[in-house]
Amino acid sequence: MPLRIGQEIQALPRQDRLTLGAALAAARARLVAAGVEDAAADARALMKDALGLPDRAPPLDETRALAQSEREAFALRVERRARRVPVSRIRGRRAFWRRDLAIGAATLDPRPDTETVVEAVLDRLVGRRRAPLRLLDLGAGTGAIAIALLDELPAATAILVDRSEAAARIARGNLAACGMSGRAAVMVGDWARALAGRFDVVVSNPPYIASAAIAALDPEVRDHDPRLALDGGADGLDAYRAIFAGLPRSMGADAFAVVELGAGQAEDVSAIARASGLEVAGVRRDLAGTERALVLRSGSVGCRDAGFAG
Ligand SMILES: C[S@@+](CC[C@H](N)C(=O)[O-])C[C@H]1O[C@@H](n2cnc3c(N)ncnc32)[C@H](O)[C@@H]1O
Numbered sequence: 001m002p003l004r005i006g007q008e009i010q011a012l013p014r015q016d017r018l019t020l021g022a023a024l025a026a027a028r029a030r031l032v033a034a035g036v037e038d039a040a041a042d043a044r045a046l047m048k049d050a051l052g053l054p055d056r057a058p059p060l061d062e063t064r065a066l067a068q069s070e071r072e073a074f075a076l077r078v079e080r081r082a083r084r085v086p087v088s089r090i091r092g093r094r095a096f097w098r099r100d101l102a103i104g105a106a107t108l109d110p111r112p113d114t115e116t117v118v119e120a121v122l123d124r125l126v127g128r129r130r131a132p133l134r135l136l137d138l139g140a141g142t143g144a145i146a147i148a149l150l151d152e153l154p155a156a157t158a159i160l161v162d163r164s165e166a167a168a169r170i171a172r173g174n175l176a177a178c179g180m181s182g183r184a185a186v187m188v189g190d191w192a193r194a195l196a197g198r199f200d201v202v203v204s205n206p207p208y209i210a211s212a213a214i215a216a217l218d219p220e221v222r223d224h225d226p227r228l229a230l231d232g233g234a235d236g237l238d239a240y241r242a243i244f245a246g247l248p249r250s251m252g253a254d255a256f257a258v259v260e261l262g263a264g265q266a267e268d269v270s271a272i273a274r275a276s277g278l279e280v281a282g283v284r285r286d287l288a289g290t291e292r293a294l295v296l297r298s299g300s301v302g303c304r305d306a307g308f309a310g
Pocket residue numbers: 106107108109110111114138139140141142143144145161162163164167189190191192204205206207208228229230
């Protein structure tokens with residue numbers, strides 16, 4: 001039975017010098033024993049958090065001694081991680097694009113893969129990035145995608161929609177912290193109702209895990225991401241059907257939409273899009289080479305003002 005890092009670190013007499021390096025080594029061993037995949041990286045991230053440093057702080061000086069309060073803060077975090085609580089849930093924050101966003105129990109923990117959606121949008125806006133574009137983010141969670149786009153598109157405004165009131169509160173807080181409240185509104189509601197309006201860019205990272213597959217997910221996902229953010233119905237594709245059914249009504253002549261895909265879903269989601277009158281304009285792969293974002297265009301144009309359908 002490996003020593004718990006809490007015991008190991010706390011057991012040292014107060015006057016004993018414990019360096020960051022030694023504490024990190026003990027934490028790595030504890031996390032490896034608990035089956036944590038990126039034990040070394042996670043230990044470093046938890047150390048930064050325990051020391052009150054941002055995630056993107058420069059590398060740590062491992063020869064520096066830890067104060068007692070720092071030892072305790074670190075040991076607590078490592079024990080939570082050993083119980084498979086994700087680092088981001090322990091920190092209460094997740095770095096996404098240029099920002100360190102607050103997350104909560106009602107929000108998905110935004111993933112690096114989702115930055116592929118942001119890249120796909122920006123790629124199609126070369127020469128138009130300073131235009132007063134109107135963005136719609138369906139299933140906004142923390143607001144990660146919309147906030148990244150508002151950062152890159154200085155004259156753009158956005159409507160963010162989520163069915164979860166608690167997630168909407170987190171998104172509003174993130175927008176305020178980023179100084180973006182004046183450029184965005186967060187609405188609570190179903191995306192099927194939210195689609196009437198003319199937008200230039202629609203983005204969505206919908207829930208796309210098949211219901212029966214959720215039980216087999218890693219504990220970090222299964223036990224900590226909200227079901228509403230994961231569950232895509234029997235075949236994982238329910239949200240695409242619901243969103244695409246109304247999407248053509250919300251896209252203007254030069255508008256396009258980018259939706260995130262689960263691994264292996266590109267073909268099926270493309271078929272649903274075509275059946276809904278949308279044109280598939282491209283697929284973008286993530287850094288691992290997985291088809292991650294589908295770009296859609298609409299031939300027919302809806303011209304109503306942005307807002308919720310009645
Ligand atoms: C996979 S998460 C994506 C969150 C965020 N966009 C991101 O990429 O981190 C899907 C989001 O859709 C929301 N959602 C699920 N069903 C919805 C519905 N019918 N209408 C609106 N939002 C919904 C969930 O609450 C969740 O925040």
